[in-house]
Amino acid sequence: xxxxxxxxxxxxxxxxxxxxxxxxxxxxxxxxxxxxxxxxxxxxxxxxxxxxxxxxxxxxxxxxxxxxxxxxxxxxxxxxxxxxxxxxxxxx
Amino acid sequence: xxxxxxxxxxxxxxxxxxxxxxxxxxxxxxxxxxxxxxxxxxxxxxxxxxxxxxxxxxxxxxxxxxxxxxxxxxxxxxxxxxxxxxxxxxxxxxxxxxxxxxxxxxxxxxxxxxxxxxxxxxxxxxxxxxxxxxx
Numbered sequence: 625x626x627x628x629x630x631x632x633x634x635x636x637x638x639x640x641x642x643x644x645x646x647x648x649x650x651x652x653x654x655x656x657x658x659x660x661x662x663x664x665x666x667x668x669x670x671x672x673x674x675x676x677x678x679x680x681x682x683x684x685x686x687x688x689x690x691x692x693x694x695x696x697x698x699x700x701x702x703x704x705x706x707x708x709x710x711x712x713x714x715x716x
Numbered sequence: 717x718x719x720x721x722x723x724x725x726x727x728x729x730x731x732x733x734x735x736x737x738x739x740x741x742x743x744x745x746x747x748x749x750x751x752x753x754x755x756x757x758x759x760x761x762x763x764x765x766x767x768x769x770x771x772x773x774x775x776x777x778x779x780x781x782x783x784x785x786x787x788x789x790x791x792x793x794x795x796x797x798x799x800x801x802x803x804x805x806x807x808x809x810x811x812x813x814x815x816x817x818x819x820x821x822x823x824x825x826x827x828x829x830x831x832x833x834x835x836x837x838x839x840x841x842x843x844x845x846x847x848x849x850x851x
Contacts, residue, residue, distance in 0.1 A: 634813045679811060681773045686781075688773045708780055709813035711759075714768035715739065715797040716805050 627655055627699050630706040638666040652682065653695035655705065670707065671695070679710040718792070718818045718834040719848045720744070720753045727756045729830045732796035732822040735761065739769040740822075744792035745783050753791040753818070766798045768807070792834075794820035802831040804842050812837035818845070 626646040631639050639645050645663065649655035660667035670680050675694055682689045683706045689697045699705065724744055732740045741761050744753035757779055762772040783789060793814060797805075802823035804812070812819060815838045823831040836843045 632813070634815060681776065683773075683777050686777065688777070690773070706777065706780075708773075708776060710770060710773065710811065711741070711743075711776060711793060711813070712763075712768070712770035712811045713795055713808035714765070714805060715800045716767060716807060 626701060628704045629655070629659060630704065632708055634709055635666060635669055635707065638663045638669070649699060651695065652684065652689055652697045652699055652705065655699055656695070679712060681708045681710055682706070683708070717845050717848065718753075718820070719850060720792070722849050722851055724753060724756050725832070725849045727758075728794050728820065729822060729832065731758045732824050732830065735796070736824040737766045737798050738764050739766065739796050739798060741769040741771065741793075741795040743779070743790045744794070745786075745788040746791035748787050748789045751791060755788065769795050790814055790817050792818045792820050794822065796822040796824050798823075799825050801825075802833045804835055804837060809837055809840055809842060812840075815839075820847075 629645050629647055631643055631645060647655045647658040649658050656667045656670060670677055676682060684692060684697055684699060685704055731742060739761055742758040745755040745757055746752040760772045760775055761769045763770045802821040804819060804821060819835045819837050821833050834845050834847045836845060
């Protein structure tokens with residue numbers, strides 16, 4: 625049983641440089657816990673006390689999980705989860 | 717050092733002027749590993765603010781997927797400052813998440829003269845670099 629997770633450049637220090645890793649779980653939250661067990665520290669870059677971090681985008685297949693159920697979004701075998709840091713900034 | 721075609725330089729400045737007084741933002745994609753900015757991709761500023769920008773998350777996903785399909789990467793990430801200098805702010809540095817990219821800043825604070833500067837932002841360090849515009 626495997627869910628493919630695509631990792632952006634800036635988080636590949638947690639995956640020994642791998643741009644893609646695999647995990648298991650029936651929700652996104654469970655999947656992130658599973659990934660963290662294999663790639664320690666990764667989860668903390670994605671999740672804080674309030675849930676998914678504000679400036680990190682996580683997609684289940686083609687959809688931003690914020691429009692689904694966040695960490696409670698169900699995931700299954702064959703799904704692809706993609707992580708992209710938000711691109712943002714400002715004048716001050 | 718950032719080398720870019722004049723046409724792309726002009727497109728970036730025009731985009732910044734067009735969206736003023738909101739910040740404009742976008743990317744220039746190029747073949748992965750080439751450091752050549754070739755494809756101009758203006759992005760929607762989902763924040764629509766004169767002092768903040770953020771890519772729309774769904775649009776960002778589509779663009780990143782498209783680049784991946786074409787074996788490209790984001791060579792330049794650009795945005796404009798509408799009232800301050802063309803220098804990365806603390807916010808810009810804290811959100812800089814593409815260590816391989818050139819961060820281009822355009823300031824539209826003067827209506828006649830746009831400021832256009834480029835930087836690398838790696839591990840919270842800003843390093844300005846020269847910009848060469850080629851025909």
